[in-house]
Amino acid sequence: MPPDLMLSEHALELSVVLPCLNEAETLAACLAAAWAGLAALGISGEVVVADNGSLDGSPSLAEQHGARLVYVAQRGYGRALQAGIHAARGRYVIIADSDGSYDLSYLKPFWAKLHAGYALVIGTRFKGKILPRAMPPLHRYLGNPLLTWLANRLFGTCLSDYHCGMRAFERAALLNLPLHAGGMEFATEMIAQAALNNLPLAEVPITYAPDGRSRPPHLRPWRDGWRHLRLMLHLKWQRRKMRLAQAVSVKPPSTTST
Numbered sequence: 001m002p003p004d005l006m007l008s009e010h011a012l013e014l015s016v017v018l019p020c021l022n023e024a025e026t027l028a029a030c031l032a033a034a035w036a037g038l039a040a041l042g043i044s045g046e047v048v049v050a051d052n053g054s055l056d057g058s059p060s061l062a063e064q065h066g067a068r069l070v071y072v073a074q075r076g077y078g079r080a081l082q083a084g085i086h087a088a089r090g091r092y093v094i095i096a097d098s099d100g101s102y103d104l105s106y107l108k109p110f111w112a113k114l115h116a117g118y119a120l121v122i123g124t125r126f127k128g129k130i131l132p133r134a135m136p137p138l139h140r141y142l143g144n145p146l147l148t149w150l151a152n153r154l155f156g157t158c159l160s161d162y163h164c165g166m167r168a169f170e171r172a173a174l175l176n177l178p179l180h181a182g183g184m185e186f187a188t189e190m191i192a193q194a195a196l197n198n199l200p201l202a203e204v205p206i207t208y209a210p211d212g213r214s215r216p217p218h219l220r221p222w223r224d225g226w227r228h229l230r231l232m233l234h235l236k237w238q239r240r241k242m243r244l245a246q247a248v249s250v251k252p253p254s255t256t257s258t
Contacts (some may be wrong), residue, residue: 009024014038014045014111015090015171016097018067024056026100026212031065033104041111043157049086049098052076078186080177088171096166099211101134109170109204119173119199122159122191123166128205135208147228149190154236155195158205163187163228166206183225192235 016034020027031047038045049062050070062069065094072083085093092114098103102123113121115221130140165187177193179186 003156012046012090013092014041014107015048015088015093016045016104016107017048017081017084017088017093017095019050019051019052019077019095019097020058020062021052021053021055021075021080022215023098023213024054024058024061025214027058027061027098028065029100029212030096030098030104031067032061035066035100036105037107040105041107043111045090046088048084048088050080051088054082059213060141074182076182076186076187078179078181079188085171085174091171091172092168093174094166094168101211103165103209104125104205107168109206110147110166111203112219113202114168114170116199116202118202119170120191120194121163121202122161123206124159124161124162125206125208126160126204127131127205131207131209134210137163138256142226144145147188147225147232150229151192151232154232155192157191157195157200158190161203162191164206169194174222179191180249181227183227183230188231189235191258192232196235196239 016038018027018030018034023030027049031049034047038047047067048070050072051059051062052075058067060070064077068087070084070087072080081095085095092111094107096104096109110121110123125135126144144161144163145232148159151162152158167190167249174194176225177190177197179189179193181189189203
């Protein structure tokens with residue numbers, strides 16, 4: 001069972017939010033690791049599981065292991081995370097997948113960056129360690145590097161891993177961003193909107209392990225890759241239109257000499 005870290009809403013410093021859709025094979029271990037990570041920091045916190053309609057007993061497991069359960073009716077990675085973040089009671093939030101691929105027992109690097117003043121801290125697997133069989137070659141050598149390179153060009157960032165699922169942020173700062181993506185592209189939208197709104201960003205190297213599930217992952221590489229790309233181009237176009245409109249609105253009226 002978790003340590004006695006569930007204090008009043010105003011006393012909570014950190015919420016660990018995990019999206020979940022049929023993760024019974026790995027959820028209990030992730031929750032135990034998350035509680036251990038909070039205990040190692042010695043802070044008041046909670047673990048929130050945003051369940052997206054699991055049918056394998058995941059909700060019961062979440063409650064048995066001390067997590068606060070949030071039911072999310074609409075399917076989608078982004079929808080589950082947004083619901084969990086809105087329900088979180090901590091000043092800061094750490095998100096990660098509940099498939100066992102991220103080490104939730106070691107939260108210290110994220111916590112240190114938050115307290116150094118960064119509003120959004122992204123884990124980077126490419127500057128950390130990717131264990132054998134943790135990431136398919138298509139993702140490791142083509143999809144992720146290509147989309148990350150393009151996002152850096154479009155949004156003026158200098159990151160190495162736009163798609164790492166383990167991140168930390170100041171909850172109030174994130175809730176002020178216009179985030180709407182319902183699917184996997186929420187990961188890109190979060191960073192892009194933070195950059196467009198001049199929030200300070202940082203990366204921390206992490207270890208990425210093979211997930212512990214026997215079923216296929218929810219990620220669909222080509223479909224979700226296209227959604228990331230479409231979102232990036234849409235955000236860039238929206239920003240360009242906004243700047244053009246601002247330039248027109250402040251243009252001084254022409255004068256005619258007589």
